[in-house]
Amino acid sequence: MNKPSKLGIGVIGTGRIGKLHIQHLSQNIPDADLIAICSLDTKTAETLALQFNIPKVTTDYKSLLTNPKIDAVIVASSTDTHVEICQAAAEEGKHIFCEKPITLDLEQIDETLAIVEKAGVIFQVGFNRRFDVNFMRVREDIVSGKIGEPHILRITSRDPTPPPIEYVKVSGGIFLDMTIHDFDMARYLICDEVVEIYAVGGVRVDPQIGEAGDIDTVIITLRFQNGVLATIDNSREAVYGYDQRVEVFGSKGMVTVGNPKTDTVTFSGSQGSRSAPLPDFFVQRYKDAYLTELQAFVRCIQEETQPLVTGTDGRVPIVMGYAALKSLRENRPVLLSEIS
């Protein structure tokens, strides 16, 4: 039944994103053969295995790495396990899709990327937004020269509700947890490196976030090597929904990505007209992008090409996060070169 061209895949981690990957690999990627899943949450794993006809379930990720039927692993376990698993997987010659962030320790990232490179395996980082059809089209419009030379980039990225305080405490802070996606988006769209960052922020949404040592509202300025200037704003709570917009302004025009609406219905009454709300959150908004990134990963392995999100792409936004944090603390623009 299993054609030789199919790629054997194992998934490590069965949290929210792990489940999504399992579903996509089982249902929507004909070239993928989901051989095994690994989770400490045995019950969830077994339910998933039954639902999606997955042959093997384990609590030991190493058994996946030594399984000869498995060509590639999806690392969707908790962040603190990424480095160990990725290094072990590379050493077993498995291709790796690793959820973001690889880790927040830059030294460990460098070590991991070195091992990956030596092993010669494909390594893709889970910056799913790059695969959103809207952002892909904007990048095309930039790369094709449609907007001319880019001058200004504006990213708005606001969550509908803050995460639980317990999560905030271990998240690494808003820059490394939330803005990290926008840092990646900025590099992705402008196709260039940021040299300097200035960040301002405050606790506007919930004092508890401040007590946990974090902030919930930020505006960040980026200066790119090629002269493009960018501004990012984040909030942990937009009551009107998950707000994810981008605008790139250039010498020949401007291209924007608006928020998709959940439907196309408009009601006009005596109080004006009202249109549909925004998507709830990222799973809804980036539903297709999550699938597309896995399809792209499978294709990279099949065609032995470089993934759209490399190890370096996984590293740089973390450097940017630290630069933003340093900028916030010292209230001054910080060069990325200041972060080792």
Place this chain on the structure above:
Amino acid sequence: MNKPSKLGIGVIGTGRIGKLHIQHLSQNIPDADLIAICSLDTKTAETLALQFNIPKVTTDYKSLLTNPKIDAVIVASSTDTHVEICQAAAEEGKHIFCEKPITLDLEQIDETLAIVEKAGVIFQVGFNRRFDVNFMRVREDIVSGKIGEPHILRITSRDPTPPPIEYVKVSGGIFLDMTIHDFDMARYLICDEVVEIYAVGGVRVDPQIGEAGDIDTVIITLRFQNGVLATIDNSREAVYGYDQRVEVFGSKGMVTVGNPKTDTVTFSGSQGSRSAPLPDFFVQRYKDAYLTELQAFVRCIQEETQPLVTGTDGRVPIVMGYAALKSLRENRPVLLSEIS
């Protein structure tokens, strides 16, 4: 002070539209010299004269027609006076701008148009919507071939609130009072004549309108000589405001006119997003069009050209109104040729 090139103008009637014309002529049309106004409502007329520095006020329209300083008259008095005034004005060699409808009596229209033609004066009818910048652009897109050969025309035209019942009783009915504008718009945009009309209607808004012998909600189908099919829908009450939209669909594309909003503010809250309301009613929506039509009238006289709204353009929509009425009563499509 009065340069020879200025056009001497008299306005007859100081109702809502008369006042608007007086204001425009006084303030916004440098080539016009408002010499005199005529109204039975002496008080209003005198207030206007003081406000706008108008030299003469009279209750006798004939004194305007014999005034040698007056080159043209604006006939904005009540409909039942149009024929008498227009005929007298033509015989005095004055150019005429006549508010719609000229009259509802087709024979009298024909008589008037014959007198006007013999006198060789400019005669423009007050179908102001033709001068709305949006509809003008749509017509350009049709005439220029941008949408290819037109196939389907859709007009939506709904008032915010029904007129007083006393007005309904003498209005001539919805087709001759309200749809008449849409009949004109259809001819204007398609640049062709309608051959057949089918109308359905009912009393949905207010039973009193039915008791007054009228209807308040209609859908009309038009068949043009050139094969274009059109649909018009009207209502006497759209709670969300004055709704005036047009859509022309052709072999190479579609062009639409949406409703202007009163501002560009959008509020996004937990209940979705809400944008501004529509204009209240025609004075607000067609503010600029009312000015443009008078400017065009002045220019026609100066340049001795044909107005954009001719006597025939004033006549045909009334024929269409009678055809619609006949169609409604007999529940069958009616040829315009059936109306004498």
Place this chain on the structure above:
Amino acid sequence: MNKPSKLGIGVIGTGRIGKLHIQHLSQNIPDADLIAICSLDTKTAETLALQFNIPKVTTDYKSLLTNPKIDAVIVASSTDTHVEICQAAAEEGKHIFCEKPITLDLEQIDETLAIVEKAGVIFQVGFNRRFDVNFMRVREDIVSGKIGEPHILRITSRDPTPPPIEYVKVSGGIFLDMTIHDFDMARYLICDEVVEIYAVGGVRVDPQIGEAGDIDTVIITLRFQNGVLATIDNSREAVYGYDQRVEVFGSKGMVTVGNPKTDTVTFSGSQGSRSAPLPDFFVQRYKDAYLTELQAFVRCIQEETQPLVTGTDGRVPIVMGYAALKSLRENRPVLLSEIS
């Protein structure tokens, strides 16, 4: 592996829609167990079976009807086979999902519905648009009273390109092939029956369509029992894409369904701003609706409830199609009661 609660399903027909149903049943409806598929196109059927792990493939639909593992059949074969298959399926006690139209022969429909009723099986007709999230919300807004009493319904439904002339010749004509969906939508949204229809039409897109005895451009007026007036316009060719809009105007407001765009990207250049194109055609536009209708069918069987699209709902739009045709030919409004 097969849990007892799962519903055994067979699919008859592997054309465009058949394939879609097969994919949905295999991948997205956990409660469905796709047991067998039937097609005269053996090659396609076998490819599908391999791709989706379907146990049985046959060219004889009767073998599906006698298979005890099969609880329900999806009839997606060519229209001329619907009646025979549906009747046989009902007699075997299988629940039936039948693509539209059941048949164009009203007598045969009545016969089939009688057999279905006697057999007591669930019978759902494939008017997929009812399951589109946008139209469902509009219906909610009508049923809930949000727009007050409905007065006017406007439906625009235009295909991106005309079908092949060979198809046009056997399609039953535009009213029964294309408008049939809009007739259903009108009844669905207004929750009432149409009493009279007036249709005008012409050949505007392609003379070959005329030579095949059909038309390609129509405007239809509907009068509902409850007094609502409706207008439908259709074209076989909208160069800007698949155009499917609805507007319901009532005493308390208006609700509209606009076309979804393929992305949220807008480009602003020196020539104005340009947004994304419309969906290509129905498979793209109604992707989710096709899945939702099958999910609803499965749920009806499980919960023994009435489907959202009954046999009567499958019959009435065909009566309306004949009334429209008669109206077009005789150029007069036609009562539905005139169609036996």
Place this chain on the structure above:
Amino acid sequence: MNKPSKLGIGVIGTGRIGKLHIQHLSQNIPDADLIAICSLDTKTAETLALQFNIPKVTTDYKSLLTNPKIDAVIVASSTDTHVEICQAAAEEGKHIFCEKPITLDLEQIDETLAIVEKAGVIFQVGFNRRFDVNFMRVREDIVSGKIGEPHILRITSRDPTPPPIEYVKVSGGIFLDMTIHDFDMARYLICDEVVEIYAVGGVRVDPQIGEAGDIDTVIITLRFQNGVLATIDNSREAVYGYDQRVEVFGSKGMVTVGNPKTDTVTFSGSQGSRSAPLPDFFVQRYKDAYLTELQAFVRCIQEETQPLVTGTDGRVPIVMGYAALKSLRENRPVLLSEIS
């Protein structure tokens, strides 16, 4: 003819904005009586006087200040004359409407404001955007609490084309010439004072601007006393037109001002849909705001109330401009308190 309640007004300066004020005072503000205009450009002044029936024309502004019929002056002459004229006008007891900027010399501003205060005359600065209906509504939504506590403000303000290089050289630089409006808007909307500014910028549009010692593309971060964070972006050249948008994000929602379009026409063709362009530039975009600000000025005098734009409102944006300039030069956030 001149009613006693009318306000006698003199206009100094007949450049682009001066002409606009003259036209508005003559045509659209019945309570104003335009007594005299003053200009070194005699020819323009005389043409305007003839066109608008203005009794007096002079090249000596002092003759206006001593004219007892004149209650108030509009100072629309070149910036370098503002201080002298304003001080002289105040000393003559004339109310003053002064175009922005009062001057770029903070000491002179302070001196002028002191003289004005001592004289007890009304002094309004020409920040016209405050009177734009859209921004007024946004401010209402903020003040009324509709968006809750404001968190983030975003202003985009881009000109369609850069000014002539000769103008750039004497303009005071982009912050004092262009961003000054956005600084004012930020204070106006947030109803609070900015404490710190960080600015980045570059020469992206035209190298000549750089050679003239200026920049053409900037992103500015503002920190308000009340904790609101703001970002402003400017460009001297947006090829798609005059781009003026605002977004205020708060705890209960977001309110945005979009760009008005020049019409409501949309064309849908095979390449997607295209809507109308933006207004050309400020005269078109803020047409009504220019009138409203003068009406407000007249009303302030009549009702002896404080203007919406005070002398302090004229001063603070200049301080902000110097802070931005210092920030750009020293590449660090600058406190407003650092600017004397």
